[in-house]
């Protein structure tokens with residue numbers, strides 16, 4: 442055996458070998474993206490397939506990259522999550538924009554750390570985040586935004602800044618003191634439909650779940666501002682320290698948008714931080730005909746917005762937008778000596794992203810956002826959202842017209858909640874919950890379509906979220922046919 446040199450030993454790959462391998466991978470991906478609509482949406486894994494993947498030992502000797510790619514083709518590709526399929530309506534998971542797939546490859550090839558410095562990736566992120574702000578009408582002057590893993594990380598960054606500001610206003614520094622000095626209990630106001638990541642952030646920040654004051658919502662699942670005002674007053678009277686409201690611009694369950702303008706007024710009057718969870722729905726503000734529904738979004742202190750949801754940027758790509766860029770830097774900046782740079786000297790560049798958030802080494806997420814947004818243009822973004830809103834309205838009409846389907850609640854964005862109601866089970870809530878849960882599970886396993894669940898007014902609801910750029914009206918018909926056939930079969934069996 443001839444010893445391999447540093448140029449041929451893995452992970453090195455001869456340039457021509459890399460070219461062939463990458464071309465093979467491109468062919469595989471192009472075939473997959475082009476043909477995914479003809480495949481089952483989802484294919485559950487067999488116990489043997491799961492075990493094989495989980496237990497596979499690492500070989501002592503490396504294998505050729507072709508064999509590794511072949512393993513991907515046979516063991517992984519057939520068991521994709523399903524969100525690339527036009528009949529996938531689960532959760533809030535979009536397909537990848539094809540140009541975003543290419544962008545991830547290009548970003549990996551450069552492999553920069555976007556902690557900061559004077560290299561192109563940094564300025565790409567500045568531009569792409571500014572485009573997001575402009576699309577939804579968030580102020581670009583004095584504000585700051587950065588890309589993170591998703592809405593959960595964005596919420597954590599935003600609420601860290603909110604906590605910092607509240608402490609500073611009360612004359613103490615949470616960065617030096619921590620939460621060890623018996624300050625009044627900080628309170629954050631949320632809707633019961635607010636995303637679980639808000640509570641997670643409160644827990645991580647040391648505020649505890651006790652910080653969460655869940656306020657009442659109206660019949661369309663929007664925060665009731667009267668109840669919010671009363672909650673803040675009651676907490677103040679009890680000696681607590683209200684510090685923020687986490688409102689939603691599109692709840693994950695139903696797409697409800699809280700009355701952001703009224704909440705912004707209250708926050709201004711009470712000096713509360715207004716965080717808007719727009720992980721799913723904030724990009725809907727890009728649509729001029731829908732902008733009025735979001736009035737007040739532009740007054741938020743912070744927004745979480747996930748380009749990896751409605752904008753189809755491949756995961757992971759979340760954004761946190763903060764109105765006061767100085768405050769965000771004050772919240773996070775901690776620059777060790779070895780990283781100290783000077784603007785416009787050497788590698789310096791702009792203030793580093795690592796001063797505005799949690800991460801030091803940061804991936805080149807911006808490239809996929811930058812390329813996807815350029816491919817769509819502003820009008821393309823609006824067109825995508827408008828089409829999805831229209832498809833959701835159409836789905837709601839199909840449900841309303843079906844005697845054996847019942848819509849559960851208002852359709853605000855691209856989410857429709859409903860259930861299967863056979864004539865002989867009308868009025869039997871327990872039986873309908875059980876039946877619809879089984880319908881969901883069987884539809885998921887069938888591969889014909891995919892939807893998930895939520896709870897509406899105590900009822901189990903089937904939940905369909907339209908998020909695929911290639912979904913058509915016939916896919917909606919196919920979804921409802923699958924639900925109905927599955928429901929009929931299960932009802933007949935029991």
Ligand SMILES: *Cc1c(COP(=O)(O)O)cnc(C)c1O
Nearest residue numbers: 533591592593636692693720721
């Ligand atoms: C997805 C989602 C989140 C969480 O974001 P991740 O990207 O999953 O971390 C928060 N809020 C809403 C409304 C969401 O849809």
